[in-house]
Structure formats: structure tokens, C-alpha cells
Amino acid sequence: MPPAAELIDATKKYGEVQALKSVTIRVELGEVVAMLGPNGAGKTTSISLLLGLRKPTSGKALLFGLEPTNLLARSRVGVMLQESGVPQMLKVREIVDLFRSYYPKPLPRDRAIAMAGLEEKTNALVKELSGGQRQRLYFALAVCGNPDVLFLDEPTVGMDVEGRRSFIERIAEFAHMGRTVVLTTHYLEEADQLAQRVIVVDRGVVIADAPPAEIKSRVAGKRMRFVAPALGEKDLEDLPVSAVTIKDHSVQLLTNQPEFVLRQLFQRNVEISDLEVSGADLEDAFIAMTSH
Numbered sequence: 001m002p003p004a005a006e007l008i009d010a011t012k013k014y015g016e017v018q019a020l021k022s023v024t025i026r027v028e029l030g031e032v033v034a035m036l037g038p039n040g041a042g043k044t045t046s047i048s049l050l051l052g053l054r055k056p057t058s059g060k061a062l063l064f065g066l067e068p069t070n071l072l073a074r075s076r077v078g079v080m081l082q083e084s085g086v087p088q089m090l091k092v093r094e095i096v097d098l099f100r101s102y103y104p105k106p107l108p109r110d111r112a113i114a115m116a117g118l119e120e121k122t123n124a125l126v127k128e129l130s131g132g133q134r135q136r137l138y139f140a141l142a143v144c145g146n147p148d149v150l151f152l153d154e155p156t157v158g159m160d161v162e163g164r165r166s167f168i169e170r171i172a173e174f175a176h177m178g179r180t181v182v183l184t185t186h187y188l189e190e191a192d193q194l195a196q197r198v199i200v201v202d203r204g205v206v207i208a209d210a211p212p213a214e215i216k217s218r219v220a221g222k223r224m225r226f227v228a229p230a231l232g233e234k235d236l237e238d239l240p241v242s243a244v245t246i247k248d249h250s251v252q253l254l255t256n257q258p259e260f261v262l263r264q265l266f267q268r269n270v271e272i273s274d275l276e277v278s279g280a281d282l283e284d285a286f287i288a289m290t291s292h
């Protein structure tokens with residue numbers, strides 16, 4: 001059985017700019033995969049190739065073993081892009097019915113609306129929806145065709161914290177139906193919470209492809225945060241630390257030897273307060289891998 005989505009040695013150039021450089025990615029049916037990377041890394045370009053919105057300069061992009069523009073493939077895909085636009089004067093139920101008509105075996109309208117948490121807005125005009133509610137509408141439009149594969153490109157941009165939390169739960173519910181989800185996001189806790197695999201793209205190249213736990217294990221094991229008004233660069237010389245950031249006397253760093261680092265700082269007469277030591281997370285791993 002062919003994979004749900006696949007890039008094979010795919011390169012994409014925009015004039016002199018090479019957005020993707022011989023990228024190979026394989027997403028199996030039933031997987032939840034998060035694509036991470038800095039701005040301009042090639043995430044959205046990869047999604048565009050898989051959806052047939054752009055063609056690779058070289059290499060291949062396939063959906064279910066078919067060309068992405070093949071209607072048999074497209075009828076099995078739902079998409080939520082960063083920038084979406086729908087008629088403002090239609091009601092929520094009307095725009096969902098319109099999109100359902102594009103698919104051979106769509107979900108019932110009320111179920112699609114409920115999956116997006118918009119039951120109370122069924123008869124509201126699109127123009128009356130808040131920013132977060134519009135994001136929910138775009139999710140309803142992405143799932144209303146009952147797709148086997150769902151592509152989500154920065155789906156929670158513009159949502160507040162509570163809205164994001166609820167929305168992530170709805171994406172997880174869809175994935176638990178056995179469907180494939182390919183997600184790009186800048187909110188790394190979303191990737192950590194949802195994804196079985198994380199693909200990190202940097203400067204057009206895949207630099208990591210592994211489960212979140214494995215990626216987190218590649219960086220120093222502990223994150224230290226503390227306030228040190230008089231800390232200087234010399235105080236950190238020869239210490240086993242990485243990913244150091246200092247802002248307004250607040251210090252954050254990664255290390256495998258937090259006790260040793262603290263002992264050395266005290267011996268160097270560095271005054272420390274508000275100390276916090278915790279395990280490294282996916283954001284720490286991401287920063288460590290993509291910092292240049």
C-alpha cells in the first residue's frame with residue numbers, strides 16, 4: 001500500500017533561491033506528523049508540493065502514490081492553510097454544505113460543525129465570526145469531506161490560549177479516528193502533544209525525523225532558568241552549557257550537569273535567585289538544532 005504522502009528527492013527553486021534541497025519525506029497512513037522549522041525553512045513549500053499547489057523543480061511529490069493533482073487523490077485530502085478566504089455573506093451551515101458538495105462521501109454537516117466546536121454559530125454569517133471562530137470554520141471545511149489525510153498549516157495562529165487548547169483536542173479527536181494528520185506549527189508544545197513523528201526542516205534540508213522523545217534526547221538533559229544581575233560571559237566560560245540566552249538579567253541555558261554548573265557559578269561569586277531546573281523540552285531541542 002502506498003504511503004499517504006511522499007516527497008522523493010524533491011527540490012524547489014524560486015529563481016536563485018533554493019527553498020528545498022533534495023528532500024525525502026514519507027508519511028504513512030494513520031500517522032500524525034509535525035513539520036517544524038524556522039521561518040523560511042521550507043515547511044510551507046513542502047506542504048504546497050504535496051498538495052499540488054506547486055510543482056517540484058526536480059524530484060517527485062505523491063499523494064497515495066498518485067500525482068497530487070489527481071482527483072482521486074484530492075478527494076481524500078482535507079486542507080487548512082495559513083491564509084484562507086471564504087464568502088463573507090454565507091452562513092456557517094451554507095459554506096460547510098458548499099464544501100461538502102465537493103467530496104464523494106462527506107461527513108454530515110452537523111457533525112463537521114460540531115467537530116470544529118461551532119454548534120452555536122451554525123446560522124451566523126461568516127463576517128460575524130471572530131478570528132478564532134474563523135479558524136474553527138476553516139477546520140470544519142477541512143474535515144467536512146471526511147478526508148483520509150488532513151494537512152494543517154499553522155492552524156492555531158491568532159487563537160488565544162484557551163482556544164488553542166480546545167482546538168488541539170479536536171485535532172487529536174480526528175487523529176484518533178485513524179486518520180493521517182500532517183501539521184506545521186510554530187507552537188512546539190502542539191507538536192509535542194500531537195505528533196508521533198517530528199520532522200525538522202532547516203534551510204531547505206531535513207535535519208531530523210524521529211519521535212519527539214528521541215529528538216528531545218539529543219540535547220542537554222536539563223534546562224536551567226535563574227536571575228543573575230551581575231552575570232557576565234566570563235562567568236560561563238569552560239562550563240558544560242549550551243543554548244544560552246540572557247535577557248534583562250534572566251538567564252536560560254541547557255546542561256547535562258546542573259549541579260556542577262551551579263557550584264562553579266557560586267565559586268565565581270555569581271549571585272543567583274529564582275532558580276528553576278527542569279527537563280529539556282521539544283523547544284529546547286529545536287533551538288539547539290536550528291541555531292546558527
